[in-house]
Amino acid sequence: MKVLSLALALGVMSVATASAQTVKICDDEAGWPPYVYNPIENGAANTSKIEGAAVDFMAAVLGDAGIDHTIELLPWKRCLKEVADFGSGGDFEAFSNGSYNEERLKIYYITKPIYETNSGLFYSEAKFPNGLDLKSVDDAKKYKMCGVFGYNYENWNMTNDDLDTSAKTTEQALKKVEAGRCDAVLSSIEPVIGSAAIGKPIVPEGVKAQKFDFMDDLSFHIYIAKSSPRGEKLRDKIDASIDKLRGDGTHEQIFSKYLNF
Known part of the structure; x- marks a missing residue:
């Protein structure tokens, strides 16, 4: 016992x-x-x-x-x-x-x-003065898109075969847009804009945000x-x-x- x-x-x-x-x-x-x-x-x-x-x-x-x-x-x-x-x-x-x-x-x-967060992308204003012509998620596939290795793009109806994910960080991906190696980077808007709020801005000059109004948060x-x-x-x-x-x-x-x- x-x-x-x-x-x-x-x-x-x-x-x-x-x-x-x-x-x-x-x-x-x-x-x-x-x-x-x-x-x-x-x-x-x-x-x-x-x-x-x-x-x-x-x-x-x-x-x-x-x-x-x-x-x-x-x-x-x-x-x-x-x-x-x-x-x-x-x-x-x-x-x-x-x-x-x-x-x-x-x-x-x-x-x-x-x-x-709001879904969207970051693009070169010099290349696309009026932003990208997007009326649906699938329209993004008309462009050369970049992303970040290991990130999830299911919400954009994208797989790793649909975009270049060789960048290890969002900052690296944004620099590809600046250099003309990508048309845009798919990303939530707030975390990228938020980099400036903590004193470490990562968005290059001339790269702008475009929200996907047709997508859920x-x-x-x-x-x-x-x-x-x-x-x-x-x-x-x-x-x-x-x-x-x-x-x-x-x-x-x-x-x-x-x-x-």
């Missing part, structure tokens, strides 16, 4: 320890301002700090859900693989600021949206490894807190501090 009681006690302790274990989250080291980025201090990025609207909102959400967490910035493709491989070599249980993607649902649990989420034994429970707890904090004004209060450009 004592042996059985000890075994039960150890089992309860094990479950409690697992539920209290810190969630390790990764995100893109290239930054996604004003949602996640290393702040610029004395003219250089301070890599010891991570700030942004999504960072603050996730802290509020996870705090409300009673979940301890850490966040670390990695190369984006490595971040996705770390979470996909969680439990068998991957060190991170979740990644943040991931746009909605049906393919990802096969290997990750997806939370409710933590924010939305692009939603961004937290993705949790399906290989995590507590993954589904984490998702459900996070979803409940997202609903609560988007409904009580916390979300608006946090994001209005950063989206003031």
Whole structure:
């Protein structure tokens, strides 16, 4: 009986320890301002700090859900693989600021949206003084489009075969537009414009934004490894807190501090 009681006690302790274990989250080291980025201090990025609207909102959400967490910035493709491989070599249980993607649902649990952005592109004003002639998403395929390696373009109805994704960052892709190597870069509008708001503008002179009015807003989420034994429970707890904090004004209060450009 004592042996059985000890075994039960150890089992309860094990479950409690697992539920209290810190969630390790990764995100893109290239930054996604004003949602996640290393702040610029004395003219250089301070890599010891991570700030942004999504960072603050996730802290509020996870705090409300009673979940301890850490966040670390990695190369984006490595971040996705770390979470996909969680439990068998991957060190991170979740990644943040991931746009909605049906393919990802096969290997990750997806939370409710933590924010939305406007979909669009950035083009050379010198080459296209009146912008690109776009009446539907498919019209974009008439042009030579650039993107970023590892990013999701499902919302634009594009695959990697439809655009040049050799650039490792959005800044590199924008420079291709400036150099005339691409007609435009597909991107959410706010994170690119937001680079200037944190003192690190990445949009070259003469490159302009064009919003896709015919597209729905692009939603961004937290993705949790399906290989995590507590993954589904984490998702459900996070979803409940997202609903609560988007409904009580916390979300608006946090994001209005950063989206003031």
